[in-house]
Amino acid sequence: MTQITIRRPDDMHLHLRDGAMLQAVAPESARDFARAIIMPNLVPPVVTGAQAAAYRDRILAAAPGFTPLMTLYLTETTDPADVAAAAVSGLVKAVKLYPAGATTNSHGGVRDFDKVMPVLEKMAEIGLPLCTHGEVTTPEVDIFDREAVFIDTVLDPLRRRIPELRVVMEHITTEEGVAYAGQGGNLAATITTHHLIINRNHILVGGIKPHYYCLPVAKREKHRLALRRAATSGSPAYFLGTDSAPHVDALKEHACGCAGCFTATNTMPLLAHVFEEEGALDRLEAFTSLNGAAFYGLAPNEATLTLVKEPAPVTFPAKIETGAGPVTVFDPGFPLHWRCA
Ligand SMILES: NC(=O)N[C@@H](CC(=O)O)C(=O)O
C-alpha cells in the first residue's frame, strides 16, 4: 500500500509549554493533529480552572484551528469544587497526577494520596478521568522497575479504593503496563511514538544519546515488542499520546539532561512506518483517531489525514528553531518513507 487515509488524529498526551516555545511547537502538532490533551506541567503548573482557561487562550493564539483539551495539575491543595466546575463547563477533560519528583516540573505533585481523595472522589462521581504519570519515586526502586512498582503499590490500591474512577495510564513502557491497562473498562493507556521505536540500548549503546532520554525511560526490547502488540491490536484500551516533550538542546545535551523526546514534527509518518512493519496499517486509525476520542467521550474528527509512502526516503528537519533555542526532532535512526499529504 502506498497511501492511507484516516480520520484526523488526536494526540492524547502533549506538552506544548508556554511563551516562545509554545509559539514554535504548537504549529508542529496542529499540522497533522486536530486535538490534543494538553499536559499542565508548566512553571508554575496549571492548577486551577482559571489558569487552564488562560492557557487555552494562549494555545489557540499560537495555533488557530487546533483544539486543545485542557487538564489540571493535581496538587494536595486542589479544590474539588474548582475541578468540578471546570469539568462541567467543558473546559477541562482530565486531571493529571504527577507523583512528586517523578518527572519534569513534578515537584508540586502528590506525596500523600489521602490529601487528594476528596478530589478523586468528586472526579469519579462526575466521570472526569485521572491521567497518571505512573512511576514511583522511591529512591530504592530501580528506575527500570518504577512503572511496574507503581502499578502494584499505587495504582491498583487506588483503583480498589475508588473503583469508579476513570484512569488513563500515561505513556506506558512495560509489558506489565500493557497487561494492566488491557483490563479495559474505566481504564486505558496511552503509548508514545518513541516507545514503539526505541529500547534502552538505543539510549546507551555506543555512547549516551540524550535525545532518546525520556521518562518513563525506554525499557528492554521485550517491553517495546509488548507495546507494539498493544498499539497495533485495535483494542480500545490503547491509544496514542505522543508525550512530545520539547526541551531546548542546551538542556538536553547537558551533564544533567532533561527528560523528553520531541516527536510532534514526524509522529504520524513514524507511526505509519511502525504499523506497516507490524502488518497493521488498517488499525492505525483506531490507535490515533478513534480509541482515545471514545475514551474521552468525544466524537471522532470528521476531517481526514492522508499518509503517502514515497519510494525515496522522506526527510524532516533535524531541529526546529524556537525563540528559546533549537529543539531536536526525534530521529528514529532508520530511513522513513512515509509523509503526510
Ligand atoms: N516524558 C518526559 O520525559 N518528559 C515530560 C514529562 C512527562 O511526561 O513525564 C516533560 O514535560 O518534559
Ligand SMILES: [Zn+2]
Ligand atoms: Zn509523564
Ligand SMILES: [Zn+2]
Ligand atoms: Zn508527558
